[in-house]
Amino acid sequence: xxxxxxxxxxxxxxxxxxxxxxxxxxxxxxxxxxxxxxxxxxxxxxxxxxxxxxxxxxxxxxxxxxxxxxxxxxxxxxxxxxxxxxxxxxxxxxxxxxxxxxxxxxxxxxxxxxxxxxxxxxxxxxxxxxxxxxxxxxxxxxxxxxxxxxxxxxxxxxxxxxxxxxxxxxxxxxxxxxxxxxxxxxxxxxxxxxxxxxxxxxxxxxxxxxxxxxxxxxxxxxxxxxxxxxxxxxxx
Amino acid sequence: xxxxxxxxxxxxxxxxxxxxxxxxxxxxxxxxxxxxxxxxxxxxxxxxxxxxxxxxxxxxxxxxxxxxxxxxxxxxxxxxxxxxxxxxxxxxxxxxxxxxxxxxxxxxxxxxxxxxxxxxxxxxxxxxxxxxxxxxxxxxxxxxxxxxxxxxxxxxxxxxxxxxxxxxxxxxxxxxxxxxxxxxxxxxxxxxxxxxxxxxxxxxxxxxxxxxxxxxxxxxxxxxxxxxxxxxxxxxxxxxxxxxxxxxxxxxxxxxxxxx
Amino acid sequence: xxxxxxxxxxxxxxxxxxxxxxxxxxxxxxxxxxxxxxxxxxxxxxxxxxxxxxxxxxxxxxxxxxxxxxxxxxxxxxxxxxxxxxxxxxxxxxxxxxxxxxxxxxxxxxxxxxxxxxxxxxxxxxxxxxxxxxxxxxxxxxxxxxxxxxxxxxxxxxxxxxxxxxxxxxxxxxxxxxxxxxxxxxxxxxxxxxxxxxxxxxxxxxxxxxxxxxxxxxxxxxxxxxxxxxxxxxxxxxxxxxxxxxxxxxxxxxxxxxxxxxxxxxxxxxxxxxxxxxxxxxxxxxxxxxxxxxxxxxxxxxxxxxxxxxxxxxxxxxxxxxxxxxxxxxxxxxxxxxxxxxxxxxxxxxxxxxxxxxxxxxxxxxxxxxxxxxxxxxxxxxxxxxxxxxxxxxxxxxxxxxxxxxxxxxxxxxx
Numbered sequence: 001x002x003x004x005x006x007x008x009x010x011x012x013x014x015x016x017x018x019x020x021x022x023x024x025x026x027x028x029x030x031x032x033x034x035x036x037x038x039x040x041x042x043x044x045x046x047x048x049x050x051x052x053x054x055x056x057x058x059x060x061x062x063x064x065x066x067x068x069x070x071x072x073x074x075x076x077x078x079x080x081x082x083x084x085x086x087x088x089x090x091x092x093x094x095x096x097x098x099x100x101x102x103x104x105x106x107x108x109x110x111x112x113x114x115x116x117x118x119x120x121x122x123x124x125x126x127x128x129x130x131x132x133x134x135x136x137x138x139x140x141x142x143x144x145x146x147x148x149x150x151x152x153x154x155x156x157x158x159x160x161x162x163x164x165x166x167x168x169x170x171x172x173x174x175x176x177x178x179x180x181x182x183x184x185x186x187x188x189x190x191x192x193x194x195x196x197x198x199x200x201x202x203x204x205x206x207x208x209x210x211x212x213x214x215x216x217x218x219x220x221x222x223x224x225x226x227x228x229x230x231x232x233x234x235x236x
Numbered sequence: 237x238x239x240x241x242x243x244x245x246x247x248x249x250x251x252x253x254x255x256x257x258x259x260x261x262x263x264x265x266x267x268x269x270x271x272x273x274x275x276x277x278x279x280x281x282x283x284x285x286x287x288x289x290x291x292x293x294x295x296x297x298x299x300x301x302x303x304x305x306x307x308x309x310x311x312x313x314x315x316x317x318x319x320x321x322x323x324x325x326x327x328x329x330x331x332x333x334x335x336x337x338x339x340x341x342x343x344x345x346x347x348x349x350x351x352x353x354x355x356x357x358x359x360x361x362x363x364x365x366x367x368x369x370x371x372x373x374x375x376x377x378x379x380x381x382x383x384x385x386x387x388x389x390x391x392x393x394x395x396x397x398x399x400x401x402x403x404x405x406x407x408x409x410x411x412x413x414x415x416x417x418x419x420x421x422x423x424x425x426x427x428x429x430x431x432x433x434x435x436x437x438x439x440x441x442x443x444x445x446x447x448x449x450x451x452x453x454x455x456x457x458x459x460x461x462x463x464x465x466x467x468x469x470x471x472x473x474x475x476x477x478x479x480x481x482x483x484x485x486x487x488x489x490x491x492x493x494x495x496x
Numbered sequence: 497x498x499x500x501x502x503x504x505x506x507x508x509x510x511x512x513x514x515x516x517x518x519x520x521x522x523x524x525x526x527x528x529x530x531x532x533x534x535x536x537x538x539x540x541x542x543x544x545x546x547x548x549x550x551x552x553x554x555x556x557x558x559x560x561x562x563x564x565x566x567x568x569x570x571x572x573x574x575x576x577x578x579x580x581x582x583x584x585x586x587x588x589x590x591x592x593x594x595x596x597x598x599x600x601x602x603x604x605x606x607x608x609x610x611x612x613x614x615x616x617x618x619x620x621x622x623x624x625x626x627x628x629x630x631x632x633x634x635x636x637x638x639x640x641x642x643x644x645x646x647x648x649x650x651x652x653x654x655x656x657x658x659x660x661x662x663x664x665x666x667x668x669x670x671x672x673x674x675x676x677x678x679x680x681x682x683x684x685x686x687x688x689x690x691x692x693x694x695x696x697x698x699x700x701x702x703x704x705x706x707x708x709x710x711x712x713x714x715x716x717x718x719x720x721x722x723x724x725x726x727x728x729x730x731x732x733x734x735x736x737x738x739x740x741x742x743x744x745x746x747x748x749x750x751x752x753x754x755x756x757x758x759x760x761x762x763x764x765x766x767x768x769x770x771x772x773x774x775x776x777x778x779x780x781x782x783x784x785x786x787x788x789x790x791x792x793x794x795x796x797x798x799x800x801x802x803x804x805x806x807x808x809x810x811x812x813x814x815x816x817x818x819x820x821x822x823x824x825x826x827x828x829x830x831x832x833x834x835x836x837x838x839x840x841x842x843x844x845x846x847x848x849x850x851x852x853x854x855x856x857x858x859x860x861x862x863x864x865x866x867x868x869x870x871x872x873x874x875x876x877x878x879x880x881x882x883x884x885x886x887x888x889x890x891x892x893x894x895x896x897x898x899x900x901x902x903x904x905x906x907x908x909x910x911x
Contacts, residue, residue, distance in 0.1 A: 052493060407877045451873075459870075
């Protein structure tokens with residue numbers, strides 16, 4: 001369970017999070033949405049401890065994350081831009097991350113099979129295409145089986161087949177009772193996988209609930225229009 | 237931290253630049269020793285190279301490595317690893333791989349030349365120790381610059397400026413102030429002045445071995461005590477260590493507070 | 497008849513023998529003579545006094561006739577710090593093979609282990625002198641020899657210590673093969689001419705290894721002066737020859753390999769100056785030839801203090817000195833030619849073994865250090881290299897005619 005209270009963060013003069021409160025219960029897929037600059041990435045990075053907030057608390061399963069680092073072994077994170085040391089091979093990278101987390105999982109084999117990465121294992125990461133890198137990124141994320149999974153734009157660069165496999169994978173992970181946080185710009189993808197929507201606007205939570213609830217609230221027949229109506233309302 | 241160090245170290249050891257750096261020193265060592273065939277001259281030339289080039293390479297490599305591995309660093313930050321471990325580990329990885337290129341590159345030709353049989357072994361060892369110190373110091377300074385500047389170009393600019401200042405400009409100002417205030421007792425001032433510049437400090441440390449006779453040419457009692465006894469060596473080494481410890485501490489502090 | 501002649505011949509010969517070689521007087525605990533003084537008082541001129549191994553507590557031994565004092569297995573004469581030990585007041589005295597120690601220290605009189613006053617043709621050799629004030633002290637003596645002695649002092653301060661071998665108004669003295677350590681001045685000469693000082697070692701002395709003033713026409717050859725407080729001082733003298741000496745490790749703010757002051761018409765050839773703060777410090781010296789010397793690893797190889805004219809430096813090696821030359825004026829009347837300079841960076845396109853561009857031995861930094869000595873702390877800094885280079889390209893502060901037009905490409909073998 002993630003509990004966030006009164007979270008403030010500014011970069012220089014730019015206030016990004018303005019007293020954000022959010023509680024995410026265990027289990028299910030949560031999509032964090034919002035226009036550009038609404039603080040999605042900042043929120044995720046705050047949870048990961050990569051961004052240090054000015055004030056406010058973040059508790060993970062009842063424990064504060066401040067000045068701690070060990071809680072991250074219960075999180076799997078997929079960064080937005082997958083950029084790895086160029087002179088490592090895929091195999092070495094996987095081995096290294098396992099070594100760094102001191103976790104000797106063998107789930108990576110299954111994932112490599114799933115994303116058909118076999119032929120690329122001995123290639124240097126610098127020579128891979130963006131899509132293949134993203135697949136490697138996905139393998140690294142899902143291989144540890146942590147109870148909380150955070151995916152920042154997971155669909156970037158994926159071909160349709162891989163996209164389908166990713167959706168399957170996410171649903172499988174959800175079935176294990178994991179909590180999954182996703183940001184994405186692809187509304188169809190969100191609509192398909194998300195159980196709940198967290199909508200950020202100007203540094204606070206504007207809306208939190210299921211997709212049907214959102215549709216009712218905005219009086220829109222479909223999801224995309226619902227989102228669009230929030231935005232037009234707020235900018236009007 | 238050791239794991240990060242290990243991976244950064246391996247990463248750099250595989251990179252082209254480490255080899256370029258290594259072969260540069262290897263070539264320099266070979267040219268100095270086998271074409272010149274004179275150990276004293278070689279040691280003096282090496283000193284000039286070490287106190288100017290090592291800081292430059294340390295600074296540029298440090299900044300470059302930091303910016304180039306930025307995304308990878310972010311990947312690491314999401315892992316259950318202590319923040320300071322990541323940065324101190326990377327810093328040590330860069331500094332140690334550079335030091336190793338230096339020590340091996342220069343060491344090999346000297347070993348083949350038969351340095352162990354020669355009395356210059358101590359001069360040479362001191363050169364390598366000072367070179368390692370300078371690498372540690374300037375890589376740490378470079379990491380500090382890179383951590384404080386998101387903008388790559390700006391970071392590089394500051395790094396070069398830092399080198400230029402400490403390698404050349406500082407001494408120019410220093411010299412002018414000494415000549416300008418020549419009517420006042422200056423020995424303490426001049427000794428303290430060198431402490432604030434790691435390049436000067438390293439130079440003094442090497443001079444204590446190479447040019448001790450010239451350093452004793454000045455009549456001031458403070459100089460005499462500093463250079464004529466072990467005091468100079470002890471103080472210089474201590475301050476040089478501080479020059480490593482303090483910037484490293486700042487890396488740790490900056491790393492703990494920075495957003496990514 | 498034949499036998500008669502033989503007896504006369506024998507008598508004559510033994511008489512000759514007595515007068516020329518003297519009689520042997522033995523000194524020891526169980527001998528006829530128990531003390532040296534006693535033996536001397538009983539001896540006739542040209543006798544040999546043979547001193548056997550033992551300890552003789554005597555001082556003020558005055559040799560007033562031509563005798564030979566010969567020690568067997570280094571007998572010890574212990575002066576018990578009471579005053580002077582042996583004074584020679586006769587010509588043709590030989591003192592050989594003694595171990596003399598505990599000379600009295602005084603602030604009013606210069607007590608010596610052995611002293612010669614106004615006499616000639618003496619030989620002082622194979623002595624060991626220890627715990628002394630002055631060692632061997634010659635006053636107005638001449639034509640004597642001081643050979644193979646070992647003088648070992650325990651001097652710490654200048655004011656309460658004396659010199660190892662001291663000559664004052666002496667002529668034609670030969671000093672060879674002595675070792676002098678830990679005294680004030682190792683060898684000291686004042687107003688002494690035509691002396692030959694060869695093959696001596698003088699080291700670890702508090703002040704000068706060799707010190708001489710107002711002494712002309714002397715020769716110094718193959719001596720070794722090492723780690724002395726202030727090196728070697730040569731002042732107010734003419735026609736001095738210094739050949740093949742070694743000046744080594746004389747360190748300190750006022751320390752030199754050699755300090756030359758008011759020296760004219762001399763030759764300094766084939767010497768080695770190694771690791772001194774200043775190799776040669778020159779002040780007011782004229783017409784001196786410096787040739788085939790090696791200057792190695794000194795702070796300054798040569799430091800000019802002014803008023804030096806018509807000196808010539810050729811075929812010397814200047815190897816890895818922090819500064820080759822220090823010059824304090826813009827004028828130059830000295831000649832530098834055909835030397836090897838290790839910091840020469842020129843080229844030799846015509847392959848004649850000599851650099852095609854002249855070498856400027858005075859650096860701008862050397863000039864700056866002369867003016868503001870503390871700037872020495874910037875030695876070998878990159879900034880200093882840059883200003884030295886610009887001065888080399890267009891001299892502003894240093895004499896522009898001070899050049900070596902034929903710098904050698906390889907070190908000269910000066911052995």
